[in-house]
Amino acid sequence: MKILFACTALWLITSSCGNNDSEAEPDEKAVEPKSFFPIAEYVKGEIKIVDSLPVGIMKKNIKATGRDSAFIELPEFHALATEFTRSALDKSNLESKYTEHSFLDETTGYYTFTYEPNVADAPYERIDVLVKPGPATDKVSSIDLQSSYIQNDTSINERLYWKANTSFTITKEKKYKDQNPVVEQIMVIWDPSAYK
Numbered sequence: 001m002k003i004l005f006a007c008t009a010l011w012l013i014t015s016s017c018g019n020n021d022s023e024a025e026p027d028e029k030a031v032e033p034k035s036f037f038p039i040a041e042y043v044k045g046e047i048k049i050v051d052s053l054p055v056g057i058m059k060k061n062i063k064a065t066g067r068d069s070a071f072i073e074l075p076e077f078h079a080l081a082t083e084f085t086r087s088a089l090d091k092s093n094l095e096s097k098y099t100e101h102s103f104l105d106e107t108t109g110y111y112t113f114t115y116e117p118n119v120a121d122a123p124y125e126r127i128d129v130l131v132k133p134g135p136a137t138d139k140v141s142s143i144d145l146q147s148s149y150i151q152n153d154t155s156i157n158e159r160l161y162w163k164a165n166t167s168f169t170i171t172k173e174k175k176y177k178d179q180n181p182v183v184e185q186i187m188v189i190w191d192p193s194a195y196k
Contacts, residue, residue: 040089
């Protein structure tokens with residue numbers, strides 16, 4: 001009985017005298033690390049997959065004057081895909097120039113991660129990454145990049161859209177002074193089921 005009492009007393013003394021590091025001061029705020037989606041790195045990974053596929057890569061040009069399509073070689077594919085691998089889309093650049101917001105669409109079951117600029121020189125006006133949560137891993141569905149800029153006397157609204165494992169689209173709406181806007185679209189497709 002004396003041993004039980006001595007052990008209990010010893011335990012009470014050591015537990016009451018110890019530092020309680022697990023409780024933070026109420027005035028201290030924990031800073032959560034940023035976890036932005038690595039867009040450029042993700043796209044580079046998809047490009048490596050396309051490089052290894054034994055399928056044709058189709059390029060479609062769509063303009064007001066008509067449509068045209070042809071199969072392209074890897075060097076042209078790489079040149080067009082660089083729009084999605086610019087250093088502005090590196091994780092560190094995104095973290096320094098954008099604010100992330102996210103929500104779950106309960107109807108579709110997809111998470112949308114939206115990046116909005118927090119500095120004036122951010123190259124994209126909006127970035128959306130659509131992700132389907134899975135039991136083991138989440139899967140990216142698409143990446144949507146929107147920007148506006150002026151080139152010479154022409155204002156350009158540009159939309160870059162990457163559909164995971166399938167294709168990407170570069171759409172430019174060009175407006176020169178008082179003329180009607182001209183829309184040009186390039187689609188690059190490596191999933192044969194999406195050639196149509």
